Ligand SMILES: [Zn+2]
Ligand SMILES: [Zn+2]
């Protein structure tokens with residue numbers, strides 16, 4: 001082998017990057033999946049349910065309310081004792097964003113079937129607030145949400161509670177849900193967890209006419225006028241300025 005040939009062979013070897021699956025560590029297949037975290041995994045995981053939080057394959061051995069990968073399951077809020085532990089800093093941050101409920105609301109963990117029983121259209125909902133007039137009767141969050149999704153769901157539902165307590169009345173769904181998504185988005189902005197960025201993107205890029213368009217309208221109005229003035233306008237007119 002001459003030097004040139006040797007060099008070419010050496011370069012072929014040296015430049016060969018071996019991509020491996022970030023789930024099983026085996027060599028990457030020619031077609032592969034990309035999770036919302038940007039991680040890639042191989043075609044061997046076809047058919048495995050994706051983790052609801054990050055999009056990586058979920059761990060089927062876990063007994064949880066929602067499909068989760070092991071990494072997201074590690075922060076899952078599984079019972080009321082866990083709520084007691086993780087809620088105070090979330091509630092404090094929400095108050096710092098000037099959203100104060102007149103009476104403290106209790107966050108109750110529920111199974112998804114309970115949300116479905118209250119509202120058949122809430123099949124994919126992760127939380128629900130029930131109010132009558134200005135009285136909040138119940139604030140429910142699905143059991144087993146990873147911390148980032150738990151916090152953003154609590155923020156969303158606390159905004160529903162705030163709107164009820166402050167007498168906003170019945171708002172068109174894009175207005176109500178848009179305001180709630182705006183608070184969830186604001187809470188996520190301060191979270192160091194990389195999954196918070198994934199959640200923020202999910203909110204901002206949601207193509208739906210209620211949550212997605214509602215959020216974008218709320219964000220645009222709050223950037224133009226400030227949150228206070230926007231909320232005053234919504235309270236008086238039932239619509240975004
Ligand atoms: Zn794999
Ligand atoms: Zn995950």
Ligand SMILES: [Zn+2]
Nearest residue numbers: 156160177180
């Ligand atoms: Zn909502």
